[in-house]
Amino acid sequence: MTQSVTTPPSSSKRRSKWQLLMANRLAAAGLFVFGFILVVAILAPLLPMPDPNMTDQPNRLLPPLSQGHLLGTDHLGRDILSRLIWGTQISLIVGVSATALAALFGSLIGLVAGYARGVTDSVLMRFVDMLMAFPYILLAIAIVAALGPGLLNALYAIALVNIPFFARNIRGVTVSIRNREFVDAARLSGKGHVAILFTEVLPNVLPVIVITMSTTVGWMILETAGLSFLGLGAQPPTADLGSMLGQARAQLFTAPHASIIPGLMIFALVMSINLLGDGIRDVLDPRLRSGALDRPLSVTRIARKTTPAATLADAPVLVVEHLSTGFANGGAVTPAVRDVSFRLGKGECLGIIGESGSGKSVTALSLMGLVASPPGVISGGAVYIGGQDVLALRQQELIALRGARVAYVFQDPLTTLHPLFPVATQIAEAVMAHNHVGKREAHQRALELMETVGIRDAAERASAYPHELSGGQRQRIGIAMALANDPDIIIADEPTTALDVTVQARILELLQNLRRERGLALLLITHDFGVVAQVCDRVAVMKNGQIVEQGDTASILRDPQHDYTKRLIACVPELGEGHAFLDRVRPLFEEAKP
Numbered sequence: 001m002t003q004s005v006t007t008p009p010s011s012s013k014r015r016s017k018w019q020l021l022m023a024n025r026l027a028a029a030g031l032f033v034f035g036f037i038l039v040v041a042i043l044a045p046l047l048p049m050p051d052p053n054m055t056d057q058p059n060r061l062l063p064p065l066s067q068g069h070l071l072g073t074d075h076l077g078r079d080i081l082s083r084l085i086w087g088t089q090i091s092l093i094v095g096v097s098a099t100a101l102a103a104l105f106g107s108l109i110g111l112v113a114g115y116a117r118g119v120t121d122s123v124l125m126r127f128v129d130m131l132m133a134f135p136y137i138l139l140a141i142a143i144v145a146a147l148g149p150g151l152l153n154a155l156y157a158i159a160l161v162n163i164p165f166f167a168r169n170i171r172g173v174t175v176s177i178r179n180r181e182f183v184d185a186a187r188l189s190g191k192g193h194v195a196i197l198f199t200e201v202l203p204n205v206l207p208v209i210v211i212t213m214s215t216t217v218g219w220m221i222l223e224t225a226g227l228s229f230l231g232l233g234a235q236p237p238t239a240d241l242g243s244m245l246g247q248a249r250a251q252l253f254t255a256p257h258a259s260i261i262p263g264l265m266i267f268a269l270v271m272s273i274n275l276l277g278d279g280i281r282d283v284l285d286p287r288l289r290s291g292a293l294d295r296p297l298s299v300t301r302i303a304r305k306t307t308p309a310a311t312l313a314d315a316p317v318l319v320v321e322h323l324s325t326g327f328a329n330g331g332a333v334t335p336a337v338r339d340v341s342f343r344l345g346k347g348e349c350l351g352i353i354g355e356s357g358s359g360k361s362v363t364a365l366s367l368m369g370l371v372a373s374p375p376g377v378i379s380g381g382a383v384y385i386g387g388q389d390v391l392a393l394r395q396q397e398l399i400a401l402r403g404a405r406v407a408y409v410f411q412d413p414l415t416t417l418h419p420l421f422p423v424a425t426q427i428a429e430a431v432m433a434h435n436h437v438g439k440r441e442a443h444q445r446a447l448e449l450m451e452t453v454g455i456r457d458a459a460e461r462a463s464a465y466p467h468e469l470s471g472g473q474r475q476r477i478g479i480a481m482a483l484a485n486d487p488d489i490i491i492a493d494e495p496t497t498a499l500d501v502t503v504q505a506r507i508l509e510l511l512q513n514l515r516r517e518r519g520l521a522l523l524l525i526t527h528d529f530g531v532v533a534q535v536c537d538r539v540a541v542m543k544n545g546q547i548v549e550q551g552d553t554a555s556i557l558r559d560p561q562h563d564y565t566k567r568l569i570a571c572v573p574e575l576g577e578g579h580a581f582l583d584r585v586r587p588l589f590e591e592a593k594p
């Protein structure tokens, strides 16, 4: 008996970069404050203000709110508001120009060093190391002392001391990109190094440069103000925020407003730029935005709108009801699995089949709360193991079930096995995770398990490292680890995809035998109907995060209801079919074209 469900996929709205930036309240506040300061600084020539350099000795050190001087006057009777606005304009121009210069030269050094490697890399990076060996503000002071005080020289000094920051960051990213396949492909297509650097590598590095600029411009303004404060930047009568602060230092106690006002402006400017910079960084780096770079929680975040029954009477070993899982992305949740329900009995095998991205792995990982969170979130449904809703359990209780009652076998054991420990040690570790046994006993059990999964000369192979075993042997070790605590359910996520056909057949046979001998419930995830036909009693077909059809394998193979199922079945070639396979499959896909 097969059931077929067809529901149009619901689309989730993706928010624009601007909306995402505005959703970040701190970044929005930073943008508002910085935008206001910027507009006022740009409009400085048009504003009805006195000349910022016009002295008026009789009216020196007037307090704020004095007649004609909203923010008072300084020690030479100059209008503080006017000097503040003009000074902010200068500080901004110098800070932004220094950032642009540091970004330009630093990124160029990083790009060339990271791409060329070898001697070029060593020479350039030693120069950068030399710059970094000095405390940067001391180096900036030394440079200005050598070049002579003045705003332009302060700008060069600040730019120079910040070059290493960009060079190191960009070199690191370039090194990882230069070995990627698309760069190799460009090289093979005959492109020259310069063209590859600017058309293949640079576009991938650009977001990092923008992010680094947005997070450093505030500090550069602060450093410029520091040099001017020491008398090495803006020279009298020109005002910038640092020189205003430096000149008002002598009247700190008699007329504190003259130093507090530029101090507050530096604070507001740097703070707003940094908040905005952090916001821009989060928006440009999608992994930061979704939280994917945060340390994941030990259990996927569960945010169910309704609470299902905590227990289910007379339930088979695994019951999944209306499971929905999505990924949070800047406030919105993009659904990956929607309203998925299935059942699995003792000793039974259910295949979950579907194309890449249909939600098979997310379904499998959701069962034990293993979807990385953030960004993962289980937004609805229940998972009953032995009749109990495990999503309602306390975290520690759910974690205790992992490996003990439900075990996973993943696609590529080379990435899941620890490369630095012998395989038997890793199986023994899995045994000890849930049993109070000593190392020796666990090791003995590991050897037995290796024999159970068909590894010949288990005692000899015990001390092998994962890279010393073949793909098939590694997958057997993965299965041995899954069996370590006699689980009720094994979830095998494409366990044979990385293997060639003969080894695949042997691994599937092993899983079949284990299932029969131990009464294991097997949830087999695959994209290959051939595998389903060989192993599974029942099959659920997934598309766009939903189960579109499920039933017993023989019925579905004989009489598929859903077009998608028909196409998946048609994709399995028959032995000796040759060209006839293509003739048979092509019309099915022509029909499916929109």
Ligand SMILES: Nc1ncnc2c1ncn2[C@@H]1O[C@H](COP(=O)(O)OP(=O)(O)OP(=O)(O)O)[C@@H](O)[C@H]1O
Binding pocket: 290, 292, 327, 336, 354, 355, 356, 357, 358, 359, 360, 361, 362, 363, 375, 527
């Ligand atoms: N960390 C993540 N952040 C956002 N979306 C994700 C994340 N992980 C998976 N997805 C999305 O969830 C959907 C389901 O992915 P899933 O890995 O379950 O597919 P699958 O059917 O197992 O594919 P495959 O056979 O290629 O492994 C996909 O659209 C995928 O893009």
